[in-house]
Amino acid sequence: MSKDRVSRRQFLNYTLLGVGGFMAAGMVMPMARFAIDPVLKANASGDFVATKVKVADITEEPQRVDFKFDQVDAWYESEETGTAWVYKNENGEIVALSPVCKHLGCTVDWNADEKNQNMFFCPCHYGLYEKDGTNVPGTPPLAPLDVYPYQEKDGILYLGKAQPREGA
Amino acid sequence: MKWTPADIEKFEKSPEYVDTAVVPLFPVSFANGMKETAAMTEFTSLLTSQLERQLQGRILLTPGFSYLKSSRFPVVEQLKDWETDMLDKQFNHVFYVTSDSDWKQHEAMLQGTLLWIPSLPLQHMDEKAKQSVMEDQIRQLMNLFIQKWRDAEAE
The missing domain is CATH 1.20.5 (Single alpha-helices involved in coiled-coils or other helix-helix interfaces)
Incomplete structure (x- = not known):
């Protein structure tokens, strides 16, 4: 004890x-x-979403880039696919354009119309955009294509939320 | 445009641009063939909703036309009723999208364009294969629409 x-x-x-x-x-x-x-x-990256594209692989020719992000629609959460047209301009800067036509929301395509080479073309009402996304006057769209802000991380391209621009 | 109040509001603001109605045809069966009709319905609805995303500025995707496969009443008559109404209003083009081959027999009775696309066994594919297959189908389907519009404008 x-x-x-x-x-x-x-x-x-x-x-x-x-x-x-x-x-x-x-x-x-x-x-x-x-x-x-x-x-x-x-989280560090904010609203930026990773794509599968390496920054080094981006050329001067716009290429279609698909990326996935989660979208909450009231009580329904789904995985949405976003698309961007990505290329490097003459100064070597990356440009990521939204494919959504500013007229009524169809999906624009690069170089899809034989008569209008090297332009973004909307098949619905034949809207046209220059390579930098500026709308061609005289065609239905009244504003240039939206631009995605982008980030580069470990050589991979990250895209943010598409931002509208002022009309031409 | 989809059959939602928000899209219809947009549609009513600029009806002159939306001249095409797309009606998915959904077969329903409660006897044998239940699973097949479910597969057809799933495939058709997936296809049309993706198509709407691509061409939303010019097409209005109506609610699906669901019908009983073994119906004693003539289903075509009912669809023709829809068609008359749609063509009377501002729509110049009406497209029907279905996986049910029965509609092929009735094609001549309809003024609109019937697009019959055999359904694919999506449930056995993984996510990636599904996506690329669907994308391919949609691209081909889109061309049909674009061609039809071009032809109508050339006339």
Whole structure:
């Protein structure tokens, strides 16, 4: 027997404290986690979505780039496919254009019309856009194609949300 | 454009640009062939909704025309009713998209263009194969529409 014996009262006190502490922690911890959740969630790339294209592979000829992103539509979450026309301009800068026609939303195609080479062409109402996305006056669209902001990370192209531009 | 209030609102603002109605035809059967009709319906609805995404500025995708395959009443008559109404309004072109080959027999009775596309066993494909197959189908289907528009404009 050692000298300082733990009395029954002390023993019960310690046990209660320990168990009570655990219970309190069990209640407070999830609350704290919920409270600081937005802080923990912030991801570095923001709204930028990775594509499968390497920046080095981008040429001066626009190419179709598909990328996937999650879209929440009320209670329905789905994986949507976005498309961009990506190329490098004369200065070597990357240009990523939205394929959505500014007229009524059809999908424009590069170089699809024999009469209008090297232009973006909308098959619905024959809208035309220059290579840089500027709408050709006299055709139905009234604004240039939207532009995706882009980022380069580890040689991979990341695209943000398409931004509208001022009309020509 | 889809059959949603938001799209219809857009449609009503510029009806002169939307001159084509697309009606998917969905067979329904509760006897044998239930699964086949389900596959046809799935395929047709996937195809038409993708098509709508590509050509949404010029086509209006109506709600699917569902019919009982073993119906005692003439289904074609009902569809013709739709057709008359659509052609009376601003639509110049009406397209029917279906995987049900029965419609081939009734094609002559319809003024609109019947596009019969045999359904593919999508349930056995993985996501990637599905996507590329569908994309291919849609591209070919789109060309039919574009050709039809061009022909009508050349006249």
